[in-house]
Amino acid sequence: MPGTAFDVRVDEIDGVVTLRMTGDVNRGAQEPLERAYSGTTGGSVVLDFSDVDYINSTGIAVIVGILAMARAAGREVRAFGLTDHYRQIFQITRIADFMAIYDDENTAVAAG
Template sequence: MPVNHSTENGVAVLSVAGSLGADETQHLEEAVLGLLDKGETRLLFDFSDLDYINSSGLRILVLAYQRLKKNSGKVAICGVKDYIREVFEVSGYDKIFSMYAARGEASKF
């Protein structure tokens, strides 16, 4: 699961490719915590190249949300594939995270 980090217009973007399941969450958690420790307050997860996520992957998004909420920060997600979107809907997380179809739309969240 490659994770790439970039900064665009003051937003820290984490692009996650491949699978985000039990074996991969620790790597992403470390990347997220690293950004939070650096003081980033706006995190955008770009899932355009993500083909799998489970509840342990979702937990990392919740972790980021819970940490950033205290500092008036924000978490947004873009590029979720159609067939994965249902898991955000049934978990209710589509109401909690701002979700955008493409990274361009999400740059000013």
């Protein structure tokens, strides 16, 4: 259920940046997620949704903002840890057309 504050942690290994999100991806996620992304440089970006329980339509727009910034910088974005429900939402919103979604972290990181 919604109501968990958003947080994000950045891991960077071998040029792959992983943004580990926890809590709800909604309006409150925009500023911390953009700040976390802006603090990274270099190669691919992997979004970890394993500890995300809720995403609303504003949160989808936040994710697309990150996707657009990364693509403008020539950085590939991949994702893992989405529930089946949110995988379907990513298909409805057509984010899945531009961001490969994987079942687990190892596959997502290795895909680059």
